[in-house]
Amino acid sequence: MTAVPLLRRSLAGGWRSLLGWSLGVAAALLLYLPLFPAIGGNADMRELLDTLPPELVRTIGYDQITTGAGYTQSTFFGLMGFLLLTIAAVSWGTAAVAGDEENGALELTLAHGVSRRQVVLERSAAVAARLVWLCLLSGVLILLLNGPAGLELREGNLVAGVAALLGVTLLTAMVAVAVGALTGRRAFALGAAAGVAVLGYALNAVGNQTEDLAWLRDWSPYAWAFREAPLVNGADWGGLGLLYGLSAALLVVALVALDRRDITG
Amino acid sequence: MTAAVETAALTKRFGARPALDGVDLVVEEGAVFGVIGPNGAGKTTLMRLMLDILRPTSGSVRVLGEEPRAGGPALRRRIGFLPGELRLESRITGRELLRHFAEISGPVERGAAEALADRLGLDLGRQVRTLSKGNKQKLGLVQAFLHRPRLLVLDEPTSGLDPLVQQEFLAMLREARQGGQTVFLSSHVLSEIQQAADRVAILRAGRVVVVSDVESLRETAVRRVRVGVAAGSEGGLRAVLEALPNVTGLSFGAEDHRVRAAATVEGAIDPFIKAIARFPVADLTVEEPDLEESVLRLYGERIGDGERAGDGERAGDGERAGDGERAAHPSSPLHGGHRGTGKRGAR
Known part of the structure; x- marks a missing residue:
């Protein structure tokens, strides 16, 4: 017996998908960040932003676009990176249990010498490992572009931003894993995870508009990750604690849930 | 054990x-x-x-x-x-x-x-x-x-x-x-x-x-048999076979100078062999027993009393052997056997 066979199987089986996502993330970074001197630091751009409705500017997070940290946050962490990693998290989290169960493969795996808890643990770990990889890749690329693009990001703050991105996408993935373990249904797992991500984004956007609605952001995982502007201010331990703590709680839910029910498929 | x-x-x-x-x-x-x-x-x-x-x-x-x-x-x-x-x-x-x-x-x-x-x-x-x-x-x-x-x-x-x-x-x-x-x-x-x-x-x-x-199923096995005897023996053959309790689903057909009979023999084959031995037998085919049919027959006897309405058709098979069964099968014994035979033949 060698260690973590299911984890290794998941990673080996998903390398094509991971390669595709890696290319997507790299492309997003390489397209956006080098343009900072031309867009964020550009006087014309500032004038353009001034003419736009402030609600729109706040919604897409472009109110900070004139600094390197703000630009990186609004283009990548808050938008393209968030979007790409969220989609990846939803699809991997859904496939980990519910997708595998619905296509009949889980039955065969569980007929072998593995426990259901082992399946949940190793598959969750595989999803987490892939998200970590995408986040590391992002971090390294941003670091490489930091000087050339004149972003002037501090390394510690970059780590905090990457940790926040990982936290919010991991939470989304774990929603999919947990709902999959509870129901065994792809559609439910996918819907719940995508719902949490979209709702989190929307609550944050609405909460940004006025002080009266700012409380909405207390319910948004997106806000837990980014409202304290980690690229500027460093780690927001409270927000990170919520993201990783809830992810761990959802893992426990998944472990218990799959162990207690019939495998259908 | x-x-x-x-x-x-x-x-x-x-x-x-x-x-x-x-x-x-x-x-x-x-x-x-x-x-x-x-x-x-x-x-x-x-x-x-x-x-x-x-x-x-x-x-x-x-x-x-x-x-x-x-x-x-x-x-x-x-x-x-x-x-x-x-x-x-x-x-x-x-x-x-x-x-x-x-x-x-x-x-x-x-x-x-x-x-x-x-x-x-x-x-x-x-x-x-x-x-x-x-x-x-x-x-x-x-x-x-x-x-x-x-x-x-x-x-x-x-x-x-x-x-x-x-x-x-x-x-x-x-x-x-x-x-x-x-x-x-x-x-x-x-x-x-x-x-x-x-x-x-x-x-x-x-x-x-x-x-x-499976062995005791074989003992209660149902076999399809076909026998051809010389023309003129039909009446006698029919009487003898009808008298056998474990022979059902008799059918007769005539060819030139030969009478062909087909039937289903349940359980022991010996009485049937002894019965036809007195006629001039031209050919004889006894198919390998189909255990599934035996099982369905057992099944029909056990819960054929309408315990489950949906299965009435199946359960009836056992009682009404012969015609009822043949109707339910895609091919009649006169035309080269029943289901299962083809599969065995192919092996």
């Missing part, structure tokens, strides 16, 4: 619908035990309960002496399972998939996967999702046999296999039994496994209708 599988009042409901309803079964260690029943009879549910994929609603099941949930992975390492609906859609090759299963259910002898794949004529180098249904089934069989488990649980193992591979599979079953492995397999047609199984249970609508060993 201890029982390899033992169930007591095993019941499984999905919502209000019972898939298994109070099943009591004992499978002795070292036996090849077949479960026969139409789709939806509960065969797959029974097997999933044995593997802890499903949990019983009530009653109990013990596999190799352990309750499946308590036995956990260690118990399942001693079981080889072929699911009834084998869906293999991944991009990995058969070899990689088997290596993975060997890791989680091992230990596996070196070269075991290749040896089994060679036997069944399976290419392990291809992506599993590109395999045909028959080849996926072979891969499913290989992964079940791979780690030489003490118990093989095979759901419809012959489905999708061509006759030659079916023969090889039956040989693998015989070797498994010689090696002391227990085999628990299912089929919706008995004829496919009657050569391999020692005992069979018939499952209908979640209940065990009959458990019997």
Whole structure:
């Protein structure tokens, strides 16, 4: 017996998908960040932003676009990176249990010498490992572009931003894993995870508009990750604690849930 | 001997619908035990309960002496399972998939996967999702046999296999039994496994209708016979055959200078042979007994009293042998046998 066979199987089986996502993330970074001197630091751009409705500017997070940290946050962490990693998290989290169960493969795996808890643990770990990889890749690329693009990001703050991105996408993935373990249904797992991500984004956007609605952001995982502007201010331990703590709680839910029910498929 | 599988009042409901309803079964260690029943009879549910994929609603099941949930992975390492609906859609090759299963259910002898794949004529180098249904089934069989488990649980193992591979599979079953492995397999047609199984249970609508060993089924076997005698003997032949209690479904036909009779003989063949011996017999065909028909007959006798309305048609078969049966079959005995014959002929 060698260690973590299911984890290794998941990673080996998903390398094509991971390669595709890696290319997507790299492309997003390489397209956006080098343009900072031309867009964020550009006087014309500032004038353009001034003419736009402030609600729109706040919604897409472009109110900070004139600094390197703000630009990186609004283009990548808050938008393209968030979007790409969220989609990846939803699809991997859904496939980990519910997708595998619905296509009949889980039955065969569980007929072998593995426990259901082992399946949940190793598959969750595989999803987490892939998200970590995408986040590391992002971090390294941003670091490489930091000087050339004149972003002037501090390394510690970059780590905090990457940790926040990982936290919010991991939470989304774990929603999919947990709902999959509870129901065994792809559609439910996918819907719940995508719902949490979209709702989190929307609550944050609405909460940004006025002080009266700012409380909405207390319910948004997106806000837990980014409202304290980690690229500027460093780690927001409270927000990170919520993201990783809830992810761990959802893992426990998944472990218990799959162990207690019939495998259908 | 201890029982390899033992169930007591095993019941499984999905919502209000019972898939298994109070099943009591004992499978002795070292036996090849077949479960026969139409789709939806509960065969797959029974097997999933044995593997802890499903949990019983009530009653109990013990596999190799352990309750499946308590036995956990260690118990399942001693079981080889072929699911009834084998869906293999991944991009990995058969070899990689088997290596993975060997890791989680091992230990596996070196070269075991290749040896089994060679036997069944399976290419392990291809992506599993590109395999045909028959080849996926072979891969499913290989992964079940791979780690030489003490118990093989095979759901419809012959489905999708061509006759030659079916023969090889039956040989693998015989070797498994010689090696002391227990085999628990299912089929919706008995004829496919009657050569391999020692005992069979018939499952209908979640209940065990009959458990019997194949030998005693053979004794109560139903055989189709055809006999040709010289012209002019028809009246005498008819009278003699009609007098035999275990001959039913008589029909006569005439050719040039010959009278042909076809009938169904239930149980001992001897009285029939003695009866026709007094006529000038021109030809005689006795088909190999179809155990499935015997079983259905037993089944008809046991619960043919309208206990289950939906099965009335089937249950009636036993009582009205002969014409009723023939009507239900695609071909009549006069035209070259019944179902099962063709399959046997092809092997």
